[in-house]
Amino acid sequence: MTRYVIGRLGQLVLVLIGVSVIVFFTMHVLPGDVATLLLGERATAEQLVSLRHQLGLDQPVVVQYADFALEAARGDLGTSLRSNHTALADVWTAFPVTLQLALSALLLATLIGVPIGVVAGTRAGGMLDNVLMTATLFGVSMPIFWLGLMLLLLFGAGLGWLPIGGLMPVGLDAPRVTGMTVIDSLIAGRADLIAASLRHLTLPAVTLATIPLAMIARVTRSEMLATATLDHVRTARAKGMTERRVILRHILRNALIPIVTVIGLQLGLLLSGAVLTETIFSLPGLGRLMVDSILSRDYPVVQAGALFIAGVFVLVNLLVDLSYGLLDPRIRRS
């Protein structure tokens, strides 16, 4: 097992190297001059040359990459061209916002999606199954940037039940500990902060949860159906076991591996979705930081953000694979 984990972590390093190559060369080889972008069209030739030299852009690209890789290995991913903070510091500040959003969306999607899939799977072909599956198909087909706007229109602007953007109301902030407003509010132990942070999180989380929820429900249903026909389920029923126990202990438990896989794979979708969700709800998360950095060609932050996201993505996939051992004793033994 240890050897397996070490092997997978080795793969993670390889993937990160690959990601760094792709991002670095995409940002450097393709058209567009960073120096012109930073100094503006009116900059003199001398100013441009000087800045290029200062940023190391006058070196061959391969040399630039080698420098970057060496520094990155030491944990230095450069300095943001906009904020003057280290690129990693900017990424690290924005990450908790995205993490809170993604985790709350994943929690919502799992807590609602799995029961919907179980209910639909145990009533396959019935009216309720058809209604639920039609609803999930609508969910999968929903462009979330549109859904977000519609929810804002209805619950924010129309009914006035929820705020229309931001992490917290202006002038109300919990002391920063984790960077996740709900957790920080809990740590501060103030009911008004907790309520405000949850109210601000509700619409973005619901928006981001829609597609994963629909996907989890659909996979749960199809795996429930596939498992329900197996011999051990028939035996359990023949022994007179209650239907509830058969569903929970014998069908759902055995259908869990593909369900957990899908839940884990949603992370990529959530990070992609976070870019749009954070834009709509004006949240200062990693997705928004990446878009702003790309638009302003702040390539140290783009590189740091891309490496960070790819690393998180691969690590989560590893955790999903390791969780199989917990769910299935046969995998644990092998």
Place this chain on the structure above:
Amino acid sequence: MSAAEAQAAVPVRKPGDLRRVLRRVSAKVGLLITVIFLLLTVAAPLVAPYDPYDQDLSSALSEPSAQHWMGADQYGRDMFSRVLYGTRTALLAVVVADGLALVLGCAAGLVAGFFGGRTDAVIMRLVDVVLAFPYLLLALIIVAALGPGLTNSMIAIGIVYTPQYARLIRGQVLAIRHADFVRAARALGASRVRIMLRHVLPNSITPILVMATLQAGSVVVETAGLSFLGLGAQPPSPDWGALLADGQSYFLTAWWIATFPGLAIFLVVLGFNLLGDAFRDHFDPRRAS
């Protein structure tokens, strides 16, 4: 894998398959939606009551009415006409981006699966690296490097979706490269390229079609997403994502600007998903059973 098993792994195309797929209500609805949007793509100039670029400041931000069925935007442009013309951009994105992904992915998958060894290892590691990025993020990076615009956003989406096809085709090649008909072709002296293009590729058409249909909906959403972020089609182009971005600025006062383009995206994606689901369920023996 034995030759018999290999052949069993290949989906068999039977005459009348398409008719059987379309017997399902969901497939019929999906096909109907897709066909309607295809027709609108062609007939947009005939159906649209106004030129999508015509500004009429006296109608700026006017609500949906008999004159402007979907209202008018901040410049008084007719939203119905703009949404109609947006169909063209959306379906063009499907053809270009999905087509590019299909061609690049099939080529990479065929080469990796057929040559195996180091070629396979290099191509598949590259595929792994690309898959380590969330889709939209990689598309953002590529489009940022190429420069904002509809063509570049379609190229970016095409590249992002390439690994899916590469993996699919590589799997197909591995499944059938030892099949009798491939061995027979090799014995007859057929070149590797001929075997790939004349024997392996045609036998993988079904799963490719299923994937292309399922991806089409995602391509529409991702292209619109890039435009929404300001990296795809640029104003005043009547692109659904760009229209939505316009609508975001006015959503408190003019709900219709964001509502109708989003509804159009939703319907097209729903159509492709219904059709793709039906294809997948029909051709996947595990699901069919």
